[in-house]
Amino acid sequence: MKWMPTCRETTALASRALDTRLSFADRMALRLHLAICDNCARFNRQLQEMRRLFREEAADDTTPGLADDARQRIATTLQKTLGA
Amino acid sequence: MTELDPQTWLAAHGDYLFRVARRQLHSDELAEDAVQETLLAALAARARYTGDASPRTWLTGILKHKIVDLIRRQLREVELPRDQDGEEAVDLLFKQDGHWAEPLRPWGNPHTEAELSQLRRVLDECADRLKPVMAQVFSLREVAGLETEEICKELDITPTNCWVLLHRARLFMRQCLELNGFARAGAA
Numbered sequence: 001m002k003w004m005p006t007c008r009e010t011t012a013l014a015s016r017a018l019d020t021r022l023s024f025a026d027r028m029a030l031r032l033h034l035a036i037c038d039n040c041a042r043f044n045r046q047l048q049e050m051r052r053l054f055r056e057e058a059a060d061d062t063t064p065g066l067a068d069d070a071r072q073r074i075a076t077t078l079q080k081t082l083g084a
Numbered sequence: 085m086t087e088l089d090p091q092t093w094l095a096a097h098g099d100y101l102f103r104v105a106r107r108q109l110h111s112d113e114l115a116e117d118a119v120q121e122t123l124l125a126a127l128a129a130r131a132r133y134t135g136d137a138s139p140r141t142w143l144t145g146i147l148k149h150k151i152v153d154l155i156r157r158q159l160r161e162v163e164l165p166r167d168q169d170g171e172e173a174v175d176l177l178f179k180q181d182g183h184w185a186e187p188l189r190p191w192g193n194p195h196t197e198a199e200l201s202q203l204r205r206v207l208d209e210c211a212d213r214l215k216p217v218m219a220q221v222f223s224l225r226e227v228a229g230l231e232t233e234e235i236c237k238e239l240d241i242t243p244t245n246c247w248v249l250l251h252r253a254r255l256f257m258r259q260c261l262e263l264n265g266f267a268r269a270g271a272a
Contacts, residue, residue: 006178006181006182006183007178007182007183007184008174008177008178008182008183009182011251011254011255012247012251015247015250015251015254015255016247016250016251018250019225019231019232019246019247019250020232020243020247039184039187039188040184042188042190043188043258046188046191046258046261047254047258049191050207050226050254050257050258050261051226053203053204053207054207054226054227055226055227055229062201062204063103063106063107063204063205063208065098065099065100065102065103066098066099066102066116066119067112067116070102070112070116070119071094071098073116073120074094074098074116074119074120074123075091075094077120077124078090078091078094078123078124078127079091081124081127082090082127
């Protein structure tokens with residue numbers, strides 16, 4: 001990687017930084033670019049915000065639950081297995 | 085013994101398990117399968133349930149494995165995206181020289197429960213719109229919180245492939261969220 005990554009390369013680094021530990025050179029390149037680029041700094045903040053939203057609403061009870069027919073089907077399967 | 089009755093589990097935790105599964109599998113049908121397989125596995129293993137964890141926690145632990153099983157099974161049937169897949173869509177987000185094609189708009193801060201619930205709906209709808217493999221890898225990482233090493237191992241893909249899929253998924257998700265109500269004028 002060149003000493004200064006492009007925005008496109010920076011988004012890849014910012015994304016990978018959420019999944020693994022970057023090499024020293026990559027960390028420096030990312031930090032340098034984020035320091036001078038408002039768009040990429042915003043992208044980086046939004047990635048973290050997105051993760052926070054996903055993790056905290058892992059079990060949101062406003063979304064639909066099991067459909068009645070599926071519930072019935074599962075109940076029947078369980079009953080059969082219990083009786084077997 | 086009611087705690088160990090599978091029909092009670094279904095009544096008390098069925099909706100919860102379905103919602104957790106639905107958000108990671110992006111399909112009602114697969115999520116229903118995951119709930120059924122979880123309860124069947126729990127039934128077979130109930131002698132080993134020690135009561136240390138609540139039934140819901142215990143069932144959710146089983147569900148996580150079932151979700152990964154279902155995704156793995158599904159990935160065997162679909163073609164894995166080639167490296168170029170999605171690359172053209174990414175090209176649209178950037179100029180030739182690697183700069184952003186459009187400035188990113190700031191996101192607002194939701195305050196009311198109604199606003200939050202609206203954003204959650206957008207979040208799930210955007211995730212459902214990703215290509216299947218991408219959506220599932222993204223969900224295993226962001227929703228289930230699996231480490232990329234685990235995802236690669238479970239799905240038999242290379243770490244590089246995994247990172248490329250996650251990078252594209254995040255670019256598309258961010259774009260979709262911005263276009264569907266996350267962006268607010270004048271917000272931070």
